Amino acid sequence: MSTAKVIVITSGKGGVGKTTTTANLGMALASMGEKVALLDADIGLRNLDLVLGLENRIVYDIVDVVEGRCKLRQAVIKDKRLQNLGLLPAAQTRDKNAVTPEQMIKLVADLQEEGYTFILIDCPAGIEQGFKNATAGANQAIVVTNPEVSSVRDADRIVGLLEAQDIEEPMLIVNRLRPKMVKNNEMLGVDDVQEVLGNSVKLLGVVPDDETIITSTNKGEPASMIEGSKAGQAYRNIARRLRGEEVPFMNLEEDTGFFGKLKKFFVAG
Amino acid sequence: MSGEIAVKGWRNGLLLVLPSEGPWPEVITGLEGKLEEAKTKTFWQGAQTTLDLGDRPVSEPELEELIGRLKGDYGLVPMAIVAAYAPTREGASKLGLTIHDKLPALEKTEKVEKAEQPEAPQFPPNNALYLRQTIRSGQRLQHDGHLVISGDVNAGAEIVAAGDIVVFGTLRGVAHAGSAGDEGARIIATNLRPTQIRIASLIARSPDAGAPPLSKSPEIASIKDGEIHISPL
Numbered sequence: 001m002s003t004a005k006v007i008v009i010t011s012g013k014g015g016v017g018k019t020t021t022t023a024n025l026g027m028a029l030a031s032m033g034e035k036v037a038l039l040d041a042d043i044g045l046r047n048l049d050l051v052l053g054l055e056n057r058i059v060y061d062i063v064d065v066v067e068g069r070c071k072l073r074q075a076v077i078k079d080k081r082l083q084n085l086g087l088l089p090a091a092q093t094r095d096k097n098a099v100t101p102e103q104m105i106k107l108v109a110d111l112q113e114e115g116y117t118f119i120l121i122d123c124p125a126g127i128e129q130g131f132k133n134a135t136a137g138a139n140q141a142i143v144v145t146n147p148e149v150s151s152v153r154d155a156d157r158i159v160g161l162l163e164a165q166d167i168e169e170p171m172l173i174v175n176r177l178r179p180k181m182v183k184n185n186e187m188l189g190v191d192d193v194q195e196v197l198g199n200s201v202k203l204l205g206v207v208p209d210d211e212t213i214i215t216s217t218n219k220g221e222p223a224s225m226i227e228g229s230k231a232g233q234a235y236r237n238i239a240r241r242l243r244g245e246e247v248p249f250m251n252l253e254e255d256t257g258f259f260g261k262l263k264k265f266f267v268a269g
Numbered sequence: 270m271s272g273e274i275a276v277k278g279w280r281n282g283l284l285l286v287l288p289s290e291g292p293w294p295e296v297i298t299g300l301e302g303k304l305e306e307a308k309t310k311t312f313w314q315g316a317q318t319t320l321d322l323g324d325r326p327v328s329e330p331e332l333e334e335l336i337g338r339l340k341g342d343y344g345l346v347p348m349a350i351v352a353a354y355a356p357t358r359e360g361a362s363k364l365g366l367t368i369h370d371k372l373p374a375l376e377k378t379e380k381v382e383k384a385e386q387p388e389a390p391q392f393p394p395n396n397a398l399y400l401r402q403t404i405r406s407g408q409r410l411q412h413d414g415h416l417v418i419s420g421d422v423n424a425g426a427e428i429v430a431a432g433d434i435v436v437f438g439t440l441r442g443v444a445h446a447g448s449a450g451d452e453g454a455r456i457i458a459t460n461l462r463p464t465q466i467r468i469a470s471l472i473a474r475s476p477d478a479g480a481p482p483l484s485k486s487p488e489i490a491s492i493k494d495g496e497i498h499i500s501p502l
Binding site: 127153154156157159160161163196198200 | 403405406407408420421423424425441
């Protein structure tokens with residue numbers, strides 16, 4: 001049995017960037033030479049294929065595999081840019097009850113047999129059947145949250161549920177941070193989020209709010225492939241951390257002109 | 270007294286009185302009827318329950334089945350029995366119940382003047398649960414004694430104790446001390462920032478936005494003059 005990292009990407013709340021995170025980390029990891037499988041567990045609300053620009057290649061989906069209509073290898077779509085990135089798409093015409101946690105465990109085990117080193121599972125929002133399915137086969141978890149109270153509240157709920165399962169200490173990504181607003185006390189900071197979630201949740205990365213995410217998502221080209229995208233850079237850093245590298249956290253402060261730099265210089269001095 | 274099945278409210282929960290005579294299955298059916306009937310009127314999920322068997326001999330399997338049903342079907346927490354018959358008492362002790370010869374008297378210091386509520390049995394007063402963990406949103410913790418938590422209680426979490434609540438950490442969620450009616454119960458936290466505090470039947474909520482920031486030093490909440498007061502520890 002191989003020792004692939006099977007990571008579920010989850011948040012509780014919808015719309016915080018689970019799918020975007022899954023796509024970007026998958027791309028970044030694959031570009032670093034990892035053999036990556038992305039598994040869309042959001043059955044009935046299929047999105048991951050869109051963000052990756054692979055919708056038109058789908059023939060079979062996860063439910064087809066589970067119900068034995070095709071082989072696993074037939075359903076996994078090779079990415080058009082990176083040969084070592086595969087996507088197992090969700091079914092769009094079914095719902096969360098179409099698969100069971102036991103079937104997900106089997107599916108993940110079969111993917112490991114195929115030699116994937118990273119298996120990222122895009123978890124649906126909510127804490128019901130879809131969440132149970134998505135977390136069943138995982139051995140690690142990334143909790144994505146936005147720096148806002150409702151999102152952090154749901155992240156806390158999710159961490160509680162994950163702790164009750166056989167999953168390592170969950171890792172945290174704070175997504176869509178606006179450093180300026182944090183500075184002006186208009187937005188929760190990373191430390192505020194961490195204060196609520198506690199020490200048992202390890203900070204994996206902070207992704208700044210970045211317009212390139214919107215355009216790249218619509219185009220089906222994850223931002224982690226775009227040079228000069230700050231969010232893309234943040235995702236690449238997170239991917240390196242997942243591979244075990246020590247990567248310092250980015251300075252998200254925007255350039256504040258000459259005086260700002262001068263001030264920084266003095267502080268640093 | 271011998272023919273009556275009674276379901277009574279106690280200060281600390283419920284008292285079920287079973288007749289000393291008559292076939293056991295009939296007694297069980299009768300009790301279930303009473304419970305079903307009372308279920309609609311009373312909220313007793315998690316209520317501490319005392320079972321008064323009088324001098325009726327009840328075998329251990331019979332007792333075990335009854336206790337299981339009270340827990341499973343009605344969500345009651347059987348705590349004690351009153352039984353005069355020795356083998357019954359033995360069975361009860363194997364099931365971990367507190368045993369009384371006769372209905373225990375009320376604590377002298379407490380005066381409860383409610384006609385329909387008879388005296389409360391004495392439960393182990395210093396029964397405390399210590400937990401070293403963070404209680405997160407969506408988690409609910411209930412204990413029939415004091416509750417001590419080393420960790421945070423996050424917003425969206427709910428902790429309920431029949432006795433006091435002590436949190437070595439930040440209390441952001443909802444805390445209910447003295448849930449069985451003890452107005453002397455207290456809530457203590459090193460950082461008290463709760464969504465809501467309840468002691469016995471009183472409720473206090475955190476101030477709405479605009480209020481002065483809450484203290485970062487340990488505080489204690491207790492009932493004074495019929496209101497929940499928060500003061501430095």
